[in-house]
Amino acid sequence: MKSKFFKGLALATLISASPLYAADYVIDTKGAHASIEFRISHLGISWLTGRFNTFNGDFSYDAKSPADASINVEVDVASFDSNHAERNKHIRGDEYLNVKEHPTASFKSTSFTPNAEGGGVMKGMLTLYGTTKEVAIDVDKVGEGEDPWGGYRVGFSGTLELKPHEFGMNYKLGPAAETVYMDLNIEGIRK
Template structure:
């Protein structure tokens, strides 16, 4: 009897016990993922941009959300607002200071269901930007999941994170309308 219980306990600890936790590599090469941002311009319109170079992965488990996680690393020098002079200014020490802080990153501490809303989750984690790490929280929504035409399996999420640039030591004053930056995440992952 004891041997049977021990064997059963060991089976629970094997990798098959975690079979429903799938790891996905974020598809940046196929341009099926993006990290975009927008900042209010003088209260009249939006300045928009993106980071062209980033990488990451996420783990998704439908049965046990305690296994869910996401990590993203961004090359800050890849900032692109479709205006070369403005991009140089954003890269300068007035804003991102890419020579000193070449990367920004996010690592989740939890991904949990958002109440009764199926496919919606609350993500908590640590965002490092401009050399400062702060805890953040935001909502994501699953866009979809399924087989792709090449025999793989994909899953995608979208979400938006609001942050105050000043909280990360970026104090260049563009007026009160521009104090909040909105990061828009579109993450399509390929199951590994």
């Protein structure tokens, strides 16, 4: 009887340590190997670019079952950075992001439709400026493999197009600036 118990315990230990649980990743923001950058047209002449410096999240991904992929991300909206102190203050203020009332933005995936290259379309709920809407992000798989420190990593990039007025931001920037492009680079370290 003891023998069966220990065999069962050994099997349970083996299963819990197996690659079935190896598909969970933490986004590597501490090592600065992930970014959320934006670009918006400035007068239809050039691009105003910047980034959100502080965010965190995790995701699940298994190359053998990519349709099961999921991700959760939370962004500190006050970390908005356009490399210009006065503009940052203005954009963080009441007219635009209103970070006092809406300090965080978040994305929680609802489905992933993979393609043959390992990328696909990630759909989910984006909460921004106190409004939650479904969005779709075209995703490319950049690569995966062991890192020099004995860990395992996987990386993706994607672009999200959003219209701020659909989230309740009604400050008019002109027709050339109705769309914001969010360029996402996500590298995860397997937990």
